[in-house]
Amino acid sequence: MTPVRDTTAGRRIVVCVGSGGVGKTTVAAAIALDRALAGGRVLVCTIDPARRLANALGLTSLGNVESRVPDHKFAEAGLRAKGELHAMMLDVKRTWDDLVARHAPDPARRERILKNRLYQQMSSALAGSQEYMAMEKLYELATDRDYDLIVLDTPPTAHALDFLDAPDRILDFLGNDAARVLLAPAIGAGKLGLRLAQLGGGYVAKTLARFTGQAALSDLGDFLQGFQGMYEGFKDRAGAVRALLSRPEVGFVLVTSPSPISIDEAMAFHERLHAESMPVAGLVANRVTPDLWPGAAPLPSPEDLASPLGERGGNDRGFARRLAETLAEHQMLAAAERRALERLFEAVSAPYAVVPRLESDVHDLRGLARLAERL
Amino acid sequence: MVTGKGGVGKSTVSAALAVLAARAGKRVLVCEVNARERIAPLLGAPPAGAQIREARPGLFTLNVTPPDAMREYGIMVLKFRTIYDAVFENRLVRHFLRVIPSLAELVMLGKILFEAKSEERGRPRWDVVIVDAPATGHAVQLLRVPSALLDTVPAGPLRGDAEWMQALLLDPARTALAIVTLPEEMPVNEAIDLDAQVRSELGVPRAALFVNAMPEARFTHEEEARLESLAGEPPPLGPAAAAARLQALRAEQAQRYLARARAALDLPTTVLPLLPVAEWGAAAVERIADAIAAAPPEPAP
Ligand SMILES: Nc1ncnc2c1ncn2[C@@H]1O[C@H](COP(=O)(O)OP(=O)(O)OP(=O)(O)O)[C@@H](O)[C@H]1O
Ligand SMILES: Nc1ncnc2c1ncn2[C@@H]1O[C@H](COP(=O)(O)OP(=O)(O)OP(=O)(O)O)[C@@H](O)[C@H]1O
Ligand SMILES: [Mg+2]
Ligand SMILES: [Mg+2]
Numbered sequence: 001m002t003p004v005r006d007t008t009a010g011r012r013i014v015v016c017v018g019s020g021g022v023g024k025t026t027v028a029a030a031i032a033l034d035r036a037l038a039g040g041r042v043l044v045c046t047i048d049p050a051r052r053l054a055n056a057l058g059l060t061s062l063g064n065v066e067s068r069v070p071d072h073k074f075a076e077a078g079l080r081a082k083g084e085l086h087a088m089m090l091d092v093k094r095t096w097d098d099l100v101a102r103h104a105p106d107p108a109r110r111e112r113i114l115k116n117r118l119y120q121q122m123s124s125a126l127a128g129s130q131e132y133m134a135m136e137k138l139y140e141l142a143t144d145r146d147y148d149l150i151v152l153d154t155p156p157t158a159h160a161l162d163f164l165d166a167p168d169r170i171l172d173f174l175g176n177d178a179a180r181v182l183l184a185p186a187i188g189a190g191k192l193g194l195r196l197a198q199l200g201g202g203y204v205a206k207t208l209a210r211f212t213g214q215a216a217l218s219d220l221g222d223f224l225q226g227f228q229g230m231y232e233g234f235k236d237r238a239g240a241v242r243a244l245l246s247r248p249e250v251g252f253v254l255v256t257s258p259s260p261i262s263i264d265e266a267m268a269f270h271e272r273l274h275a276e277s278m279p280v281a282g283l284v285a286n287r288v289t290p291d292l293w294p295g296a297a298p299l300p301s302p303e304d305l306a307s308p309l310g311e312r313g314g315n316d317r318g319f320a321r322r323l324a325e326t327l328a329e330h331q332m333l334a335a336a337e338r339r340a341l342e343r344l345f346e347a348v349s350a351p352y353a354v355v356p357r358l359e360s361d362v363h364d365l366r367g368l369a370r371l372a373e374r375l
Numbered sequence: 376m377v378t379g380k381g382g383v384g385k386s387t388v389s390a391a392l393a394v395l396a397a398r399a400g401k402r403v404l405v406c407e408v409n410a411r412e413r414i415a416p417l418l419g420a421p422p423a424g425a426q427i428r429e430a431r432p433g434l435f436t437l438n439v440t441p442p443d444a445m446r447e448y449g450i451m452v453l454k455f456r457t458i459y460d461a462v463f464e465n466r467l468v469r470h471f472l473r474v475i476p477s478l479a480e481l482v483m484l485g486k487i488l489f490e491a492k493s494e495e496r497g498r499p500r501w502d503v504v505i506v507d508a509p510a511t512g513h514a515v516q517l518l519r520v521p522s523a524l525l526d527t528v529p530a531g532p533l534r535g536d537a538e539w540m541q542a543l544l545l546d547p548a549r550t551a552l553a554i555v556t557l558p559e560e561m562p563v564n565e566a567i568d569l570d571a572q573v574r575s576e577l578g579v580p581r582a583a584l585f586v587n588a589m590p591e592a593r594f595t596h597e598e599e600a601r602l603e604s605l606a607g608e609p610p611p612l613g614p615a616a617a618a619a620r621l622q623a624l625r626a627e628q629a630q631r632y633l634a635r636a637r638a639a640l641d642l643p644t645t646v647l648p649l650l651p652v653a654e655w656g657a658a659a660v661e662r663i664a665d666a667i668a669a670a671p672p673e674p675a676p
Contacts, residue, residue, distance in 0.1 A: 020381030020510065021561065050560050156381060156510075292614040300611035308612040313601055322593055323615040329651040330618035336653035359624050361560055 003351035004253060004282035004375040005034060011251040011281060013142055013244075015152045017163055018255035019265040023286035023355075025049050026362050026371065027255050028153040029057065029087075033365060034372035036069075036085035040148040043086040043141065047134060047153045052363035057087040064091045064137065069365075077365035086147070095133040096123035103233040109226065118223040122173075128166025130155040135167055139241045161269055164276075171238055174224075174231055251281025256344065258288050258337035263344045270348045283352035284375065285341050289334040290356040292327065299328050376506045376579065378514040379555035380565040384587035384647070386410075387655075388555050389507035390417040391664040397434040398664075401502035406487045407438045408509050408517065409479075414438075419657030435501075437490075441479035444486040451489075480520045481536075488540050491549075511569050518544065518577050544579050551582030556636060558589055558629035567639045583672055584642040586633050588649040590626040599623045643672035 008014050008031055016028040025046055032044035043066060049059065058069050069085040097114060104110035113119050122129060131154070138152050154163045227234075244250065252273055256266040266283065273280050293299060305320040345352055355374045362371055377389045389405055393414075396403045404427065405414050412422045420430035425443045430436050491504040508514040521544060524537035544550050552573060556566040566584070573581055594602065602623060605616035637644060647666050652659050 051564065052560065292617050293610075300615060304611050305615055308608065309605075312605065312608070312612075319598060323612075323619050326593065326622050327615040327618040330621070332653060333651060357621075359621065360628055363560070 002353070002373070002375055004284055004353040005031075005372070007281045007351045008251050008253065008375075009035075010249075011149065012147075012249040013138070013150050013152070014251050014253055014281060015138070015154065015245070016253045016255055017154050017269060019257075019262045020156045022255045022257045022262050023284070024156075024255050025053065025153045026368070027253065027284050027286060027355075027375075028151045029053065030362075030368045030372040030375065031253070032087075032149065032151040033085055033368045034375065035149050036081045036083045037079060037369065037372075039082035041084045041086075041146075042149045042151065043088065043145070043147045044151045045088050045090055045134075045137060045141065045153060047090045047130065047155050049089065049153075050361075050363060054089065056364040056368075057085075059087055059089050061089075064088060064094050073365060077369065079365060079369055083148070090130075090134055090137055092130050092133045093123050095137050096129070099133075099136055099234075099237075100230075103230045105229065113223075113226040116219070116223050116226055118219050119226070122170075128162065128169050131157065131163050131166035132170045134163075135241045135245075136237070139237070139244055142244060161265070161272060164272060167238055167241075171231075171235060174227055174234060245278050246276070248279055251279055253281050253284055254348075254350075255284045255286055258285055258340055260340050263340055267344060267347055270350070280348075280350050282350050283344065283348060285344070285352065285354045287357040288341070288354050289330060289337050291331070291334045291338070293331050299331060300324055376508050376514075376518070376550065376552045377555060378508040378511060378552070378569065379585075380557075380562040381510040383555045383557045383562050384585070385510070385555050386413040386417060386507050387660060387663055388553070388585050388587065388647075388667075389505050390414050390660045391667055392553075393434055393503075393505050394418070394660060394664040395668055396503045396505075397431065400433070402433050402435075402500075403503045403505065404435045404437060404490055404501045405505045405507060406490070407436070407507045408483055408487075408513075409440050410438060410507070410509070412436075412438045414507055417655075417657060417660050439483045439486050441483060444482040445479070448482040448485050480517045481524065481533075484517055484520055484540060485536060488543050492539075492543060511565050515569070515572060515577065518579055522577070547580035550580055552579045553583040553585060554581075554640075554642070555585045555587055558586055558632040558636070560632060563632045563636045563639075566636060570640050570642070581642055584636065584640050584644045585647060585667075586636060586644060587647045589633065589646045590622065590629050590649045592626050592630065594619060594623045594626075599627075643674055645670055645672045 014028070014031055016024045016031070018024050025048070028046065029044050029049075032042045036042045044057070046054070046057070046059070049057070054060070056073070058067055058073060066086050066088045069081075069087060071081070074081050100113050100119075101110055104113065134152060134154055138150065141147070141150050157163060157166075254266045254269055256262045270280060270283075302318075302321040302324045305323050306315050309315040309320050309323075341354070353375045355371060358367065358370065360367075362368060377385050377392070379385050386407070393403045393405045407414055412424075415421065415423045415428065415430050415436045418430040418434065418436070420428070420436070423430070423436050423438065425438055425440050427435050427437045487504065487506055490501060493500045508517060521537040521541035524533060525541060554566050554569060556562040570581065573579055599620070602616045602620040606613055606620050608616065633646065645667055647663055650659050650662055
């Protein structure tokens with residue numbers, strides 16, 4: 001059975017979400033590879049991939065460059081792609097700059113924004129910036145290119161829901177009503193004090209400036225003024241991204257580890273997608289400890305293992321005891337994970353795949369193809 | 376200051392360090408930074424909310440959040456609560472403050488460092504303050520705030536605060552940064568990048584590396600070679616050998632990443648065991664604390 005593979009098969013956009021480190025990037029690449037092997041023309045947009053995975057996909061630098069994984073890479077992995085696999089790494093700063101360039105009314109304004117210190121900080125470091133730009137890039141790719149499938153990886157947020165919330169937070173910042181009342185329209189940074197003074201008497205202005213420093217207020221005034229008139233464009237665009245994400249050709253894949261914390265996040269995310277009518281393609285429980293002792297029979301004791309071991313090369317230094325202990329430990333974890341995952345699969349009615357923890361981490365096409373088999 | 380990639384065990388290590396300090400009779404405060412509260416539960420205490428609470432004798436926890444820190448800081452700067460309420464409880468102003476980048480970080484760091492230097496009856500209020508800092512990127516943003524302010528803000532109360540905060544952060548007699556990682560590719564890479572950034576940019580004194588969740592080297596190479604074929608045997612031997620083989624492979628992979636972390640980071644290193652437990656809680660934290668106590672950090676190479 002390959003439930004997640006089946007439910008993603010008809011979609012044109014797949015978005016992999018989940019809490020930090022659960023395997024979003026890996027699963028995104030595996031889904032993309034799988035469709036490319038089957039004949040699709042596919043793009044995977046990764047975010048901070050592990051270096052060796054980036055190498056395996058032939059990605060050497062940032063810059064939003066889409067590059068096709070060459071045939072010889074497939075051949076080296078013993079694979080043959082009927083279709084094409086393209087990959088890129090999201091460049092957050094570049095995506096911001098492109099966005100500004102697209103919306104700026106003239107080159108002077110563009111330069112003014114690009115040079116603003118607050119803008120530079122925001123475009124590289126502000127929390128949520130990555131999430132916002134991932135959505136922005138997805139929209140551009142989905143509208144300008146003709147891939148059969150685009151798979152979007154999402155940033156390593158502490159909380160999966162940040163992916164949906166962060167863009168709004170940033171838009172809120174750009175279109176901040178309060179700031180607008182305080183600073184806009186049409187006042188220069190120099191007249192800031194004056195404008196502030198109009199709000200509830202002079203002491204408010206003085207207190208605020210004391211708190212943040214006049215420089216911070218001026219920077220912000222300049223920044224918001226730079227964006228003056230562009231906010232609507234940004235907002236329309238964000239609305240369009242939202243609309244895109246609600247279309248049935250899109251599918252969210254919720255990736256989780258078997259740990260209770262990550263499962264809680266996946267459930268919260270699912271609820272949210274449901275509330276916003278965004279389509280869920282499936283769940284992937286990743287890096288799960290495989291059940292090696294199915295059934296109800298009691299686990300073997302060291303003595304149970306000692307005699308077959310004796311016949312096959314000996315039982316030195318308590319080898320049998322260590323084997324018995326290792327299996328017991330393994331099964332204890334497998335059982336705990338199974339209980340935790342049952343809670344998830346009961347609460348969320350969506351197709352799901354359970355992907356075992358593979359023998360080594362997944363950093364090449366062969367490993368990705370193996371993982372895809374389990375989707 | 377305890378940081379590292381998301382999910383590597385920062386809260387666990389913070390809680391364990393706090394347990395050790397409390398065991399040694401110290402008065403300890405553990406601060407989380409705008410987190411889903413984990414520390415109090417890891418110490419077997421109910422969540423404490425945004426107040427300082429005693430989780431066990433001598434061991435206190437606090438979850439620092441922007442609104443609370445902002446309020447405290449605001450009142451501290453402005454001296455009068457009435458002014459704060461009049462100005463900052465204004466809806467427009469609140470909204471406005473929320474969007475000034477770094478202001479949240481500033482007030483949270485300020486709150487923490489203020490606790491660190493506060494005194495009661497002429498003695499420091501806390502012997503140790505442990506900060507369960509956010510994951511790498513956000514931790515850097517947090518620790519960068521004072522120096523960023525010093526670069527940009529002219530004289531004023533904000534600058535004065537940035538000055539003492541920076542002095543405290545950079546003082547090796549008072550501040551130490553610990554990096555936590557797992558013996559896996561991404562966490563180790565992130566630890567190495569973070570360490571470089573701390574050295575070149577932040578200047579916070581680097582003190583320790585914790586490599587967490589290290590699987591035990593349980594089988595010899597010879598045994599491992601046997602496991603390969605034994606895994607094909609019928610039960611009970613086959614499944615036991617299969618489990619052992621997975622354990623051995625995982626331990627081997629972890630050894631490689633541990634070696635990589637050691638080679639790249641000249642920090643005293645403490646290796647903490649992977650604990651096979653179904654539920655992660657106070658008992659596990661005690662065991663991690665024991666492991667830290669039993670294994671004084673190996674000096675840097
Ligand atoms: N099924 C699996 N078996 C073994 N290792 C895996 C498996 N899935 C992922 N990994 C490994 O786990 C690590 C983390 O995976 P990945 O980078 O895809 O997670 P992520 O969710 O994208 O993380 P981040 O939140 O940091 O972006 C990688 O080293 C990857 O090779
Ligand atoms: N030594 C260990 N052995 C086994 N499991 C561990 C170990 N340390 C941590 N874990 C597991 O990892 C989980 C995350 O640990 P912890 O909450 O300390 O990480 P964190 O870095 O604080 O995470 P976050 O970035 O989400 O704050 C724990 O709930 C536990 O399941
Ligand atoms: Mg990733
Ligand atoms: Mg934590």
